Amino acid sequence: MDIFSIIKSDHKKVQDTLESMLDTSSGDEQSRRQFTDQLRDLLLPHMSAEEALLYPLLMEEGDPELAMEAIEEHRTAKHVLSELESLSPGDAFWHARCQVLSELIEHHIDEEESDIFENASEFLDKQRAQRLAREFEQRKQTFLKEAA
Numbered sequence: 001m002d003i004f005s006i007i008k009s010d011h012k013k014v015q016d017t018l019e020s021m022l023d024t025s026s027g028d029e030q031s032r033r034q035f036t037d038q039l040r041d042l043l044l045p046h047m048s049a050e051e052a053l054l055y056p057l058l059m060e061e062g063d064p065e066l067a068m069e070a071i072e073e074h075r076t077a078k079h080v081l082s083e084l085e086s087l088s089p090g091d092a093f094w095h096a097r098c099q100v101l102s103e104l105i106e107h108h109i110d111e112e113e114s115d116i117f118e119n120a121s122e123f124l125d126k127q128r129a130q131r132l133a134r135e136f137e138q139r140k141q142t143f144l145k146e147a148a
């Protein structure tokens, strides 16, 4: 496993969760709460690990513009996620807010898996990419422990 495959597999889980969220109806308040918690537990540790390990490398060795745009996208996604959490799952706007969050995250994932991966693979050799994968997983675990 290298950092690219770890990130991709996290993205897939996030996308599946968002899809499940969008499939719920306003009567499924419990599912909406559970999926939103699941999304938070997937997304926040992942973003924290990217911010701690991947983006600083892009700032120093790659394209800083890509890193800064990604950081801003994280900030926006976290904001909309917290706004979704503050909305009652039965609220008429819940689905629309979830849709906007999903679109933000989809756009971010697309850029990460294309431009950012391309840029990072210019300076990350195989060995470094594998070492980063281990650090990435550790960072996610630490984040979860600290949040608990």
Ligand SMILES: [Fe+2]
Residues within 6 Å of the ligand: 007, 011, 046, 050, 109, 112
């Ligand atoms: Fe990501």
Ligand SMILES: [Fe+2]
Residues within 6 Å of the ligand: 047, 050, 070, 074, 108, 112
């Ligand atoms: Fe990201």
